[in-house]
Amino acid sequence: MSDRTSARAGQAPPVSGPDRLRNVVLIGCSGVGKTTLAESLALAAGMIGRAGQVTEGTTVSDFEPIETKQQHSVHLAVLPLPWNGAKINLLDTPGHPDFAAELRAGLHVADAAVFVVSATDPVTEPTRLLWHECAEAGIPRAIAVAKLDVARAGFEDILTACHDAFGLGPDTLRPVYAPVLRDGVPCGSVDLLTGRTYGEATESDAAAPSVAAARESLIEAVSGQDDTLLERFLSGEPIDAAMLEEGIRREVHDCALHPALAVTDAGLGAAELLDLVVTSFPDPTHRRGPASGDPDSPLAAQVVRIASDPYVGRISLVRVFAGTLRPDMHVHVSGPGRSTATTDTESDERITTLTSPFGKQQRPVREALAGDLVCVPRLSGARIGDTLGDGEHDALESWPVPEPLLPVPIEPHSKADDDKLTQALARLCAEDPAVRLEQNPDTHQLVLWCTGEAHADAVLDQLRSRYAVHVDTVPYQVALQETFGSASSGHGRLVKQSGGHGQYAICDLQVEPLPTGSGVEFCEHVVGGAVPRHFIPSVEKGVRAQLSKGVATGHPLVDVRITLVDGKAHSVDSSDAAFQTAAAMALKDAAEHASIRLLEPVAAVSVLVPDEYQGAVLSDLSGRRGRVLGSELGDEGMTRLRAEVPEIELARYPIELRALSRGTAEFARTHLRHELVPAAVADRVSGNGRPG
Incomplete structure (x- = not known):
């Protein structure tokens, strides 16, 4: 058993300086055991009891109702763990691709990463892509092999698979703890540098030939990068553990060495991983970038995520990159679209109290040094990604958030829900930057844009459970348009007499189709003053009002030239309203004598896909009436496809593309133009723009 001890159970120790801080993010796909590992680490650190409970009695991870319901993490969770005089801020991230925004936030604020891979399925493609992303960012990484107790593959076999999948060079992936097996099941481990044993491992296990060979191989790999160590190794001189x-x-x-170890659901490997984090992972002062990690420098902190508490209200999770954050401080909030001037008092906030998060609990703290993570309640003016500082420095760079591309139209279930919906959606969008709210001006639908079905379920669940707002989802509509397929003429006659002033107006219109994208032109060629000049604007107003309503399917009418050619007026009964009505009647009459064509929106689509799935994606795009314009090479093994696809065919494309490529492809879309709907599919798409 390790002789390195935690602080008093349930209490994170005070931090003497940034060098005693470690910010570590757990990365891995759903089901590999990240949350189980996080709870094992919390148990080893004395922060929870055997039943996976916080010392005071609440669950430590995945405590939100939606997480229990969906059986996977939805939010970024922070677990401050005391170990060997240090404080480890463990960031447990969701593994489901729908919640990549939470993962990105965790990557942004962490100083190192532990990739959790399952021995039953070592490296999935999304994990491989994340590994290379971390490599490009220079984030130190380790590998924790989970589920070794239920897999048939050996530890070395899994490391070989990881080595090949990640494309690592020789000697860069090395075990630092050798797992000890009893009847093929891991029961302990041996520290290859010190010989210290963990779990049920014994001194005889530490002296085993296989462990000695692994230790010599590790020492050789480490010594090869240091002249002093290499000289000692080659000469056979002893090298003490501190030097190693x-x-x-x-x-x-x-990032020249990626240590590896085995972990199990029973807790094997937890103490070893905590030791590794404290002894080998960087502290915040080693972070690359402009923020120095100096607690005495000007304050530079950033809002990582926002949550709501029914009693406290808004709670902001903040990473302090430089300086020290204390209660009663006044900070300037800056970020994209905000002024950085210190005179912008609307962006000033007062820090009331600071708390440390652990599960559902918030524990008061006196200050947060550079490098630490802390919660700030009631920070009402700050958004995710905003910078808290003194107003003299530029805002910190934010992190990329996946574009939400799955539309989820909603309607309030009742009048009471309608009254609360606006405020609830505003809070929800503030907490989740991966949600985009759209009030479509053409279809009049209220649309929540999400990253996938699981994300949409989580958003709707939060509306119900957190804000007591019930909504109904409805079919998604795209903004179709109408146009004339042939020239036509129309006659509009409004003659009514019912005592007093009557209504009298007659209009004759000619309608001609224009090329797609031309818009609407209104002209007049009235001879002899048949329509008095002061009523011509009324005719145009009536025409444009009817254009917005459409003439056949209820969609706006575009790409036509409408000419007023004749009409009649009455000296007493004609009016502005009468000519508006007559003009609308004439336009509808013209439509009855012409062919009306539908126009549909077309999007420019870019799909980044691994080469092995390129054929399937191309075939699928063709099935969506897409026109592939070309391709270009992306990163190694990736191709970017460019196509034009009708937007009505893209309503569920994020879900179907993920299934088609096993979660490895990504796409972007931008509205391009409207085009004529082919006659063969006009009936299918005409139903208010709903996908057939």
Whole structure:
């Protein structure tokens, strides 16, 4: 058993300086065991009891109702863990691709990453892509192999699979703890540098030939990067553990070595991983970028995520990159679209209290040093990604948020829900940057744009459970348009007499189709003053009002030239309203004598897909009436396809593309133009723009 001890159970220790902080993010796909590992680490650190409960009695991870319901993490969870005089801020991220925004936030604020891979399915394609993304960002990484107790593959076999999948060079992926097996099941491990044993491992296990060979191989790999160590190794001189730990720390910081170890659901590997994090992972002062990690420098902090508490209200999770954050401080909030001037008092906030998150609980803290993570309640003016500082410095760079591309139209279930919906949606969008709210001016639908079905379920669940707002989902509509397929003429006659002033107006219109995208032109060629000049604007007003309503299917009418050619007026009974009505009647009459064509919106689509799925994606795009314009090489093994696809065919494309490519492809879309709907599919798409 490790002799490295935690602080008093349930209490994170005070941090003496940034060098005693570690910010580590857990990365892995759903089902690999990240949350189980997080709870094992919390148990080993003395922060929870055996039943997976916080010392005071609440669950430590996945405590939101939607997480229990969906059986996977939805939000970024922060677990401050004391270990060996240090504080480890463990960031447990969702593995489901729908919640990539939470993962991106975790990556942004972490200083190192632990990739959790399952021995039953070592490396999925999304995990491989995330590994390379971390490599490009220079984030130190380790590998924790989970479920080794239920897989037939051996530890070395899994590491070989990871080595090949991640494209690693020789000696860059090395076990630092050798798992000890009893009847093929891991029961303990041996520290290859110190010989320290964990779990049920014994001194004889530490002296086993296989462990000795693994230790010599690790020492050789570490020594090869240091002249002093290499000289000692080649000469056969003893190398003490402190020198080797320093060598591994240096190699991990430089991303030249990725340590690996085994973990199980029963808790094996938890103490070993905590030791590894404290001894080998970088502290915040090693972070790349402009924020120095100096607690005495001007304040530079950033809002990572926002949550709501029924009693406290809004709670902002903040990472302090430089300086020290204290209660009663006044901070300036800056970010995209905000002024950085210190005179902008609307962007000033007062910090009331600071708390440390753990599960559902918030524990008061006196201050947050550079590098630490802390919660700030009632920070009403700040948004996710905003910077808290003194107003003299530029805002910190934010992180990329996946574009929500799945439309979910909603309607309030009742009048009471309608009254609360606007405020609830505003709060929800503030908490989740991956949600985009759209009030479509053409279809008049209220649309929540989400990243996928699981994300949509989570958003709707939060509306119900957190804000007591019930909504109904309705079919998605795209903004179709109408146009004339042939020239036509129309006659509008309004003659009514019912005592007093009557209504009298007659209009004759000619309608001609124009090329797609031309818009609407209104002309007049009235001879002899048949329609008095002061009523011609009324005719145009009536025409344009009817254009917005359409003449056949209820969609706006576009790409036509409408000419007023004749009409009649009465000296007493003609009016502005009468000519508006007559003009609308004439336009509808013209439509009855012409062919009306539908126009549909077309999007420019860019799909980044691994080469092995390129054929399937191309075939699918063709089935969606897409026109593939070309392709270009992306990163290694990836191709970017460019196509034009009718938007009505893209309503569920995020879900279907993910299934088609096993979650490895991504796409972007932008509205391009409207085009004529082919006659063969006009009936299918005419129903208010709903996908058939």
